[in-house]
Amino acid sequence: MTSAGLQLVRERLSGTDCVVTGGLGFIGSNLALTLADAGATVTVVDDLKAGHGGDRANVDDKQVAVIVADVGDPAHVAPAVAAADYVFDLAGQVSHVASISDPERDLALNTISRLRFLETLKRVGSRARVVYTSTRQVYGRSAPLPISERTVPHPSDVNGVAKLAAEHLHLLYARERTAILRLSNVYGPRQHLRNDELGVLPVFVRRALRGERLVVFGDGRDLRDPLHVDDVLDAIIRAALVPEAAGQVINVGHHEVLSIKQLAELTAAASSSSPTVVHDDWRSDYAQVAIGSAHLSSSLASTLLGWQPRIGFADGIDRTLAWFSQHPERFA
Ligand SMILES: NC(=O)c1ccc[n+]([C@@H]2O[C@H](COP(=O)([O-])OP(=O)(O)OC[C@H]3O[C@@H](n4cnc5c(N)ncnc54)[C@H](O)[C@@H]3O)[C@@H](O)[C@H]2O)c1
Numbered sequence: 001m002t003s004a005g006l007q008l009v010r011e012r013l014s015g016t017d018c019v020v021t022g023g024l025g026f027i028g029s030n031l032a033l034t035l036a037d038a039g040a041t042v043t044v045v046d047d048l049k050a051g052h053g054g055d056r057a058n059v060d061d062k063q064v065a066v067i068v069a070d071v072g073d074p075a076h077v078a079p080a081v082a083a084a085d086y087v088f089d090l091a092g093q094v095s096h097v098a099s100i101s102d103p104e105r106d107l108a109l110n111t112i113s114r115l116r117f118l119e120t121l122k123r124v125g126s127r128a129r130v131v132y133t134s135t136r137q138v139y140g141r142s143a144p145l146p147i148s149e150r151t152v153p154h155p156s157d158v159n160g161v162a163k164l165a166a167e168h169l170h171l172l173y174a175r176e177r178t179a180i181l182r183l184s185n186v187y188g189p190r191q192h193l194r195n196d197e198l199g200v201l202p203v204f205v206r207r208a209l210r211g212e213r214l215v216v217f218g219d220g221r222d223l224r225d226p227l228h229v230d231d232v233l234d235a236i237i238r239a240a241l242v243p244e245a246a247g248q249v250i251n252v253g254h255h256e257v258l259s260i261k262q263l264a265e266l267t268a269a270a271s272s273s274s275p276t277v278v279h280d281d282w283r284s285d286y287a288q289v290a291i292g293s294a295h296l297s298s299s300l301a302s303t304l305l306g307w308q309p310r311i312g313f314a315d316g317i318d319r320t321l322a323w324f325s326q327h328p329e330r331f332a
Pocket of ligand 1: 055
């Protein structure tokens, strides 16, 4: 986050009570630490689901309170959310491949648990401002580019359906104080690198750190607009603070659009191990959830939130590799 952005967080969120679901995961832990640094009282709710990005080491217990529980568990969640001024709802199943191999689990985690979470917020009479992180994947394949919020979603896998349902549940329960953000691919410090199903960027980062070849499936011409996590935190916090964001579904992507092949080449170029980039045939389970080219128009985020991505990929991947180089236990 920029120093101006951090200043905004300090001024507005210092002394407030914030809950971050999924706060032991990649984006959630970075958010929890930023809020705590700004002087907010932060409680994380995360049950360290197997196969996800949650890691106890992502946050410092001295900085944030940690409740290890499913967001759908009212006994643990109600006391945490009762006094919250802001609820950042980031918990979720993020693997598209896993949503095909175990569709019921995806619906259970992204939709049923979320419904129970919203019931708990209702029962405790919460008046918190809520931000829910959804995904560009709700638009599915072949959406006209760049994808705007006016594009009708046609999810092409169970994860997209479950996330879209969760968006609607959030707006049904508290439209007047909830903002929905549809994020493009996110990368950065604290991302889980070991599970190949959590996205192409963490796989490239891990392989670059280990000095292994970066494997691009197919010709690698599909386009993406990846975001450094600091830019995402900026968007999430603005969505919580700007009153007009309530009731809105807002795309959050980058104006820098690159092919998967270029992302691999830039990652390789930033790595001290100088890995090679090679091409291979698509794995069949990955091909099933492939969406072709996809990048977002973020003009609503710009006009409504005053948000712009500030970190280009070459810079962002450089920072990311530098951070992980200081934390070798995360990719060994
Ligand atoms: N990383 C990306 O590229 C990306 C892109 C688009 C959207 N998103 C969204 O951002 C959010 C955070 O993603 P991330 O990359 O940090 O994922 P992550 O896997 O690193 O973190 C998710 C966390 O949620 C927890 N969790 C999952 N279901 C839970 C439940 N029912 N109760 C309690 N905890 C639960 C997991 O244990 C994990 O720690 C998700 O909602 C995801 O859909 C991420």
